[in-house]
Structures are given as C-alpha cells and as structure tokens.
Amino acid sequence: MRALTWQGRENVRVETVPDPRIEEPTDIIVKVTTTGICGSDLHLYTVLGAYLDPGDVLGHEAMGIVEETGPEVRTLARGDRVVVPFNVSCGTCYMCERGLHSQCETTQVREHGKGAALFGYTKLYGQVPGGQAEYLRVPFGDTLPVKIPEGPPDERYVYLSDVLPTAWQAVEYADVPPDGSLTVLGLGPIGDMSARIAQYRGARTVIGIDLVPARLARARSHGVHSLDLRAHGPDGLTEAVRDLTDGRGTDAVIDAVGMEAHGGFTASVAQKMTARLPDAVARPLMEHAGIDRLNALHTGIELVRRGGTLSVSGVYGGAVDPMPLLTMFDKQIQLRMGQANVRAWTDAILPLLTDADPLGVEGFATHTLPLEEAPDAYARFKAKEDGMIKALLVP
Structure with a gap:
C-alpha cells in the first residue's frame, strides 16, 4: 500500500x-477514505524525531470502510x-x-x-x-471504531477522530x-472548533x-471577537479582553496553542537544537531537561478572570517548564488539561452531525488533496501558506 512515512526532520x-494484517482476533483492517493532517503532526515533522524511525507511518485522523475483521469481532x-479515534x-x-480513554491501561506505554x-x-x-x-489496522474492533451511517460526505464525520472530541473536551474542561x-x-483547527462549540453550548x-x-x-x-496578536501585543491583549468583559477577563481561557507558541526565544532555540541532535543525546535531554515556549500559557493565566478556569488542549512536551504558581494561586485559577479522551465524547457529538450542521463541519477543511501530495501539504501547513488551516488527504 501507499503511505506517508517519516524520513527525518522536515522530511516525509x-x-x-x-x-497491514490482522494480528489479534479483535482487529479490523480499514480501507482509509479520508485522513487529516493535524497540528500535532508538525511536532513529529520538526521536534520529536528522536522518537521516530525512518519509515514510520504517520497520521492519527482517519476514517474509511471495513475491509476485513478478525474472528472475534x-x-x-x-x-x-x-x-477511528486517535487514542x-x-x-x-x-x-x-x-471516560479516560487517553489513559487506557491496556495500551499504556509504560x-x-x-x-x-x-x-x-x-x-x-x-x-x-x-x-x-491506504489501509489501517485498528485494534479493539468492537469498542474503538465509531460506526457511522452511509451517504453523507466523509467531511461530516472525519473530525470525530480528533478535532471534534479534542475541541469538545477543551470546552467541557473550560466550564x-x-x-x-x-x-x-x-x-x-482545534481553537476554531472550540469557539464554535462554545457558542453552540451557550457562551x-x-x-x-x-x-x-x-x-x-x-x-x-x-461571530467570534477576533484579536490580532500582532496589532495588540501581550499588554494590549489584556486590555482588549478586559474591555470586552467589564474589566475582569473572561470566565475561561482555552490554550489551543501549546508548544507552537510564538516568542520564548530560549525555548525556541532549545527545541530546534534538540531536533538536530543524535537520538541518543536528544532523548534524555527532551525527557529530563526539555522546555517549552510558554507564552500562550502565560497569556491565558493573565487573561482569565479571578476564580476562572484555564483549559489546556495545546500539546506541551517540556519536562522542566516553569509555571507562575504565585500568580495562579493568587488568582485562584482552576487548571484542567490532558490528551482528549476521544471515545468519551463521540456519542454526544454524533447527533450534531446532521444536515443542519450546527458546528459547520462541512467546509471546515480549507484543502483536500491526494495522499501523494502529503509532503508538500506538510510543508505548506507548517509555513501557514495558501490559507491552509485544515487539510484532508484522500488515499
């Protein structure tokens, strides 16, 4: 089959x-019809090469048709x-x-x-x-995949693999x-969909x-009040948000950025240097001395009102990130975070994927491309070129 493989830093x-083949009696093989490129895939493209081998097949947002089932399915x-949920x-x-599928004890990587x-x-x-x-082996055929109806286009459902549950959990945790x-x-994609879900749920x-x-x-x-970071700067953002919220800040903040935050020069340089080190050197450095660019997280702490909630869905990878605990304690901030528990939310989201389309999932992708064009799509997505916000690949 044809598949997108990792070959090195910024080289897929x-x-x-x-x-793939049936390995366990509860496995299924899925013929992939649509698969997404996620912002988290850029971490593999740029930073996390120490934990990849050339030839590893990428991607965690897939849907398709069951091609084969194991004897116990x-x-x-x-x-x-x-x-197929990404967990x-x-x-x-x-x-x-x-409901903590991201912590599954059967597949934990101990x-x-x-x-x-x-x-x-x-x-x-x-x-x-x-x-x-083109094909994907999926374990736990009776409990992991989400069966969906025939007929509507793939884009109505493919985001159940990641975008929708991740954004739904971000809003749930934001309370x-x-x-x-x-x-x-x-x-x-996650921040945009989080805003839509929050509006749908009554914000x-x-x-x-x-x-x-x-x-x-x-x-x-x-209908989102969109503020340009470049126009306002960190200090101006605080003032602009408080102007919209009676001087308090918002009840909640969702950090949908994570380690991709702009700024944080020292952490940025450290990430780039680590990505270029030999694996044997890079792994312990990332595991025990890794730091992130925390600008987005610190901005969230500043913008949330006292007694509010900070929900973190953006991925962080640092082991020694400094946190402004004094400010967090003084503001009595509640903090919730974690990998999305995809299967915990799919049953609640599925009824919304109707012709009425209240979350605007159809047309959410800005680009749909053949799988063979995936390397170029990764490069364009990283560069934020050509208006690319969400890309889908068709094998």
Missing part, C-alpha cells in the same frame, strides 16, 4: 509499504463505514470505563511512562502505524457558565486570538 515521503462487518483504547479497562498508545505517534506512544495511508465568556488562544462572548489573518477572518465570520 509517500512510499510503498507492506499492507461481532459488531462490525466488511463494508461498514467507521471513524488506541480498549474501552473496557478501569480508565476507559471512567516503558516511557505515557498514557494510551496513539496511532502514528512515535515510540513514546507505542509506535503504532498511522492512518495517512464556561451559561451566558459566560471565553477566550480561545490560537485559531487553528455569550467568545474571543479568539491569533496572528494569522486567514484564521482571524474565518473565526470572525462565525
């Missing part, structure tokens, strides 16, 4: 690799249409039964002290082949009160902050 290539059959979670262990395995996401998360490919206010830092004022004109304009078209 579509190659012919062996087809009871709820799916060849020809069924499914979305490789069993659905039946202690953690999964409590060697690295991590939670559940993820599709297409490094040795740290199990080195499971990903979904930017915005009825008619309350929310600031979303970063208007990429009165939603403020979005970014520095990419296309992202700001897109959010503004959906």
Whole structure:
C-alpha cells in the first residue's frame, strides 16, 4: 500500500509499504477514505524525531470502510463505514470505563511512562502505524471504531477522530457558565472548533486570538471577537479582553496553542537544537531537561478572570517548564488539561452531525488533496501558506 512515512526532520515521503494484517482476533483492517493532517503532526515533522524511525507511518485522523475483521469481532462487518479515534483504547479497562480513554491501561506505554498508545505517534506512544495511508489496522474492533451511517460526505464525520472530541473536551474542561465568556488562544483547527462549540453550548462572548489573518477572518465570520496578536501585543491583549468583559477577563481561557507558541526565544532555540541532535543525546535531554515556549500559557493565566478556569488542549512536551504558581494561586485559577479522551465524547457529538450542521463541519477543511501530495501539504501547513488551516488527504 501507499503511505506517508517519516524520513527525518522536515522530511516525509509517500512510499510503498507492506499492507497491514490482522494480528489479534479483535482487529479490523480499514480501507482509509479520508485522513487529516493535524497540528500535532508538525511536532513529529520538526521536534520529536528522536522518537521516530525512518519509515514510520504517520497520521492519527482517519476514517474509511471495513475491509476485513478478525474472528472475534461481532459488531462490525466488511463494508461498514467507521471513524477511528486517535487514542488506541480498549474501552473496557478501569480508565476507559471512567471516560479516560487517553489513559487506557491496556495500551499504556509504560516503558516511557505515557498514557494510551496513539496511532502514528512515535515510540513514546507505542509506535503504532498511522492512518495517512491506504489501509489501517485498528485494534479493539468492537469498542474503538465509531460506526457511522452511509451517504453523507466523509467531511461530516472525519473530525470525530480528533478535532471534534479534542475541541469538545477543551470546552467541557473550560466550564464556561451559561451566558459566560471565553477566550480561545490560537485559531487553528482545534481553537476554531472550540469557539464554535462554545457558542453552540451557550457562551455569550467568545474571543479568539491569533496572528494569522486567514484564521482571524474565518473565526470572525462565525461571530467570534477576533484579536490580532500582532496589532495588540501581550499588554494590549489584556486590555482588549478586559474591555470586552467589564474589566475582569473572561470566565475561561482555552490554550489551543501549546508548544507552537510564538516568542520564548530560549525555548525556541532549545527545541530546534534538540531536533538536530543524535537520538541518543536528544532523548534524555527532551525527557529530563526539555522546555517549552510558554507564552500562550502565560497569556491565558493573565487573561482569565479571578476564580476562572484555564483549559489546556495545546500539546506541551517540556519536562522542566516553569509555571507562575504565585500568580495562579493568587488568582485562584482552576487548571484542567490532558490528551482528549476521544471515545468519551463521540456519542454526544454524533447527533450534531446532521444536515443542519450546527458546528459547520462541512467546509471546515480549507484543502483536500491526494495522499501523494502529503509532503508538500506538510510543508505548506507548517509555513501557514495558501490559507491552509485544515487539510484532508484522500488515499
């Protein structure tokens, strides 16, 4: 089959690799019909090479048609249409039964002290082949895939793999009160969808902050108060947000940026240097001395009102990140974060994926491209060129 493979820093290539096969009696093989490029994939493209091997198949946002089932699969059959959540979670262990699928005890990567395995996401998360490919082996066929109806286009459902549940959890964790206010830092796919979900769930004022004109304009078209970081600067942002919220700041802030934050010169240089070191040197450095660019997180702490909630969905990877605990304590901030527990939210989201389309999922992608063009798409996505906000690949 054809699949997108990692070859080195900022070097991915579509190659012919062996087809996946049934390995466990509860596995299924999915013929991928649509797969997304996620902002988290850029971490593999630029920073996390120490935990990848040349030839690793990338991608964790996939949907398609069941091609083959293992002998113990009871709820799916060849020809069924499914979305594949990015957590490789069993659905039946202690953690999964409590809605913590990202901590699945069946697939936890204990060697690295991590939670559940993820599709297409490094040795740290199990080195499971990903979904930017023609076919994908999916474990736990009866409990992991989300069966969806025939007929509507793929784009109505593909975001159930990551974007929708991640944004839904970000809003859930933000705990915005009825008619309350929310600031979303970063208007990429997760931030944009978080703003839409917050509005759908009753937030009165939603403020979005970014520095990419296309992202700001897109959010503004959906009724978000869009603030350009370049125009305001950090100090001006605080004033602008407080002007919109009776001088207090918003009830909640979602950090949908993470380690991709602009600024933070020392951390930026450290990330780039680490990405270029030999794996044997880079791994312990990242695990024990890694630092992130924390500008977005610190901005969130500043913008949230006293007694408010900070919800972190952006990925951070540092081991020794300094946190302004004095400010957080003084402002009595509640902080919630974590990898999205995809399967915990899909049942709540699925009924919204109707012809009415209240979240605007159809047309959410700015680009749909053949799988063979994935290397160019990665480069354009990283450079934020050509208005690329969300790209889908079609094998």
